[in-house]
Amino acid sequence: MGNDVRLAVAGVGNNVSALLQGIEHYRHTFGELPLVGVTHPRLSGIGVDEIQCVAAFDIDPTKVGRSLAEAIHQGFNNFPRIVDAIGEPAVVEHGIRDDEVRQTDVDHVVQHLRRTRSEVLLISLPTSRPAAALSYAEAALSAGVAVVNCSADPVVRVPDLLRRFSSASLPLLGDDLASQFGSSLVHRELLDLLSRRGLRVDGTYQVNLGGNEDFRNLRDSGEPKLASKLNVLSSVPGVASLSVIPSGGHVPFLGDRKVAHISIEGRGWAGSRVVVELRLDVQDSSNAAGVIIDLVRMAADGRRRGVGGFHEDAIPLLKSPPTRR
Structure with a gap:
């Protein structure tokens, strides 16, 4: 525990609930091999169980003032309980509002990050909160803390901010996660497979449904997420028509599950028709946590070694990094 990564989180939603409950789960199963659901049991010498959340920020009154163990199950959070309790000591502090960024709130975040000796700040805000996301990043920079932005709003893609993080030898990783699966x-x-096999894709679409707060928010504020998804899919050459609906609807019955419908129509040898129809049903926030755990460890290792800015090793874990391969 003495060398654990000291993590702060901005936004105590389902992703944070999945992350912290998962870390607690692996603390009790780390000796078991294979470690199911983990890409890298150790990354840069840091175990998947060696992260401690020491600070948390939110604006939801049902979460502020509560311990993290309580707060991750409050408000609109509906990620299931997978452990009885988490051992994180942090109490949720009042955070930064997007509709009214107050300097007093930003200063409070800076002071609390310093007081808790945080190493990495995970920005896990709902989509379309750009002012709050940037303000948290600025607070982290002032406090000497690395940042991982898993929201779709641009943070790492702001050139001046990235330059200043690089100059301060602080990692700045993001934007938006490429889910674990x-x-x-x-x-x-x-699409890559069809292209490699010489087929032409005439048209393809993707429609996503979910029951968590993120999907309810995406229904009305989905433009950043749409741009992020198109950024991933449009890199495949030869696709004649591409449509993506990040939130085809908010279905409360699904809870924290996401159901994606993917359709691809193309042509193969001598113009013969090829159709792929796929239904993917996953636990949405677990998909995020399986990637966040690696990004947090990359950021912590970079901060400890004094390697700032964006790290190319993070590109496969992101939908909208500042550079493309």
Whole structure:
């Protein structure tokens, strides 16, 4: 525990619930091999169980003032309980509002990050909160803390901010996650496969449904997420028509599950018709946590070694990095 990564989180939603409950789960199963659901049991010498959340920020009154163990199950959070309790000591502090960024709130975040000796700040805000996301990043920079932005709003793609993080020898990783096994990843791999095998894709679409707060928010504010998904899929050459609906609807019955419908129509030898229809059903926030755990460890290692800015090793884990391969 003495060398654990000291993590702060901005936004105590389903992704954070999945991350912290998962870390607690692996603390009790780390000696078991294979470690199911983990890409890298150790990354840069840091175990998947060696992360401690020491600070948390939110604006939901049902979460502020509560311990993280309580807060991750409050408000609109509906990620299932997978452990009885988490051992994180942090109490949720009042955070930064997007509709009214107040300097006093930003200063409070800076002071709390310093007081808790945080190493990495995970920005896990709902989509379309750009002012708050940037303000948290600025607070982290002032406090000497690395940042991982898993929201779709541009943070790492702001050139001046990235330059200043680089100058301060602080990692800045993001934007938007490529889920551990999500619809964009599967869709792109299928398109790549058809292209490699010499087929032409005449048209393809992807429609996503979900029951968590993120999907309810995406229904009305989905433009950043749409741009992020198109950024991934449009990199495949030869696709004549591409349509993506990030949130085809908010279906409360699904809870934290996401159901993606992917359709591809193309032509093969002598113009013969090829149709792929796929239904992907996943636990949405687990898909995020399986990637966040690696990004947090990359950021912590970079900060400890004094390697700032964006790290190319993070590109496969992101939908909208500042550079493309």
